Amino acid sequence: MRISLVAPLLASLLLTAACSEGQSKKGGKKSKKSDQTEAQAGSRKQVKGAADAIDGLEQVGTIKGAVPESSGLAEADQPGTYYTFGDGGTTPTLYKISGTGEALGSLAIGGENKDWESLSRDPQGNYYLGDCGNNNSARRDLRILRFRPETPQQVAEINFKYPDQTAFPPEKKKERNFDCEATRWHEGRVWLFTKDRGLGSTCKVYSVPDQPGNYTATAVTQLAIPGEVTDAAIRADGRRLVLLARSEMFILDGNSWAEILKATPRQIPLPGVGQTEGCVFKDAKTLLISTEQGGLFEYTFK
Template sequence: MLKYKILWFLFNLKASLASYRHEVHELGFQKGKKHLKVERIGYLPQQVNESSGLVYLAQDSTLLTHNDSGGAPYIYQIDLSGKLLNTYPISQAKNVDWEDISADEQGNLYIGDIGNNSHQRRDLCIYQVNKKIDAVLQKIPIHYPEKQTVPDAEAMFVAQGSIYVFTKNLDKSGTDLFVRKIGDNADTLQFKSHINLRTPITGAAINPQKNKFVLISYGKIYYFRIIEHQIDFSNPLYCLNFPHKQTESIAFLDENVVIITNEQGEIYRVCEN
């Protein structure tokens, strides 16, 4: 696992240092460096040694995060500087490979146990947790449409009563977006959209106004507009080089500000000018 992560990090670092030519001329992004400002604002507590998901709680201006595969099934609450405020054990859940976290309008949390580096897992799921963060409301099974291999995914968010899952695609084949209605009896994800991104996607977030979403990779941040409630890749906005180590977590604070954490314990804020 360590060797795999080192090779993957070096691969994405190389990609992050490349130009914006592909994103601008072929995919329609604007260069993000003209519109976005990056600053480091804090450090994660030692308990969070592999931050792999992030969500913002607007009611008390704090963040929730969790560790990557094999970590304890805990949710950690921190302030924006990284100070640990609370630890919530999720005793009814198991952290096989937790990769992202999101929240719905009612305050329920969704933890994506969707990592599948080996493409061998068949027990992918998303845990719905109540807003008190003390009980699993349901375990939502996740299945992809029939394919030769089950994709790996590390990015998801909840919006419009649905779960949106973004594949990672280490082979540079691009990123697929799948969707599943919450409460739907059919547990198979439905294919929604594809984009030829060249860096594997490791995190996703949607803003409170539901008019913009972002994807993070080890090397870049991708911004997309949402027009007429259509969450897909048809309206690319900004692409920003972001070679700040092993970045796997991203969350919106408000319409124009995102917070990013990496597995080396750093916290960054990215603001639109």
Template sequence: MIRTGLLLLLSMMSACAQKPWYGDFNYLGKLPAKLNEVSGIATNNGKIIWAIEDNGNKDHIYGLNLQGTLVKEFEIENGKNHDWEDLANDNSGNLYIGDFGNNANDRKNLSILKIPNPDKAKGKKIKAEKISFHYPEQTKFPPKKSKLHFDCEAFFHHEDHLFLITKDRSRPYQGKAFIYKIPAKEGNYEAELIGTFKSCEDTQFCSITGAAISPDGKKVVLLGSGFIWLFSDFGSENFTKGNLRTIDVLHRTQQESICFKDNKTILIADEQSKTKGRNLYSYTLD
């Protein structure tokens, strides 16, 4: 009886000692405890990863190293965090903060904040320019449940424009994303609809929570909670017309942030959810 109990105890200890399972991700590090709702990441040099949090958190941008350790922090002036949902960067190192989270589809103050390269910033604050926009297809705030298509958690910068990919909240769920573009400069714009994309119909995994474009502009990735949609060989601004590869990363957490470290390597961060998440990962594209 004692021997049986000892064997059971040793078995339990062995199971607890096993490494956590991250699917096909390469685990890089744990994010700081105060960053448990990271909603967007971007990097200019592959060394400092800039991160933001979403609604209810500070108007701050955080610089992390590749192990997830906090190394810099700035307050964003004149840029309140109504619901920051993604980060993007351009070839000059400017960052764009997507203040376009719109869960209830009732916001009329959607905007993107443009800040100069934070890698070179000094002090504790960075001033932002505001790019305001609206969706011309939305006429009611909120629309009826079958037309809740105007939330957004994903975008990227390409050729002087910002490309927004909406998050479907319609009921019944359709798994449909709308792709819009607006100029990447201060002003107030009507977003231009350039395409649509249907990921899948599982509400848990199919909604688009992040997006990024490779430094060479040849690949676009969209993120879901456990899936990556990779587009390549697109000949127009509507990247969904290119070749599509759907990647199951075999790891199910609340993944909301993605960026390219280089043309073949992407970085992903997930939010804290109970005992899972708040990690930084990498994934290598074949």
């Protein structure tokens, strides 16, 4: 009789211990999703810390998840709103966001996203979308897509070629300076700023008319930029040009466009914030910057 009472008691104790051990393991083991969430949170803290350490820079939001690899920024059709878009090969869509990254809507554009890289607009409300990313300097179908937000499926093309390119691609890597990720409308023309993938020290400047057609771009000048240019922004008064690069930017000032293109660039490092890809002036003193990783920042000029 004594044995029959002890046996169930021992069994009960063993079962309780086993359950407790299983619960402890379950509670102590992190899921893969939990690990990813913690890693993302850590990454955001790291980026915020990097931004806090840069005088004038502040992270104001995030567009991660809403926009696949933001590749450019431009003012949208309503004050305080902006358009951005995904990198080459993603859907031909513009995403409308607030100044803090809140998703406000989208526009389906009537043109393939071969390699969209930049966006700007003129005072009449026409937009110019640079489909001129050219990683290996091999493309022969470079173009600017011109459209209006109220009729985004009606797209006109400004097709162009470079006057100094004869090989597709050039044989030597140092001569492959025909990748353009930065375009901006200014004074009746679309200006093109190349990303020097060969030497990483020379930004070529070209321009094309802002009217649809087929053109040979006009070679204007070369800028000594020790970085790979990813976007451009022109202040409303036309007296400041910002050339964004990867985790840095270059400032060129002047009393006229001609002076700006002769100015000595002033470099501002942006370490640790991610791959900076888009920029646009919010006002005369504030630049909005997006990164491919989904960060949204403001830089305040002194």
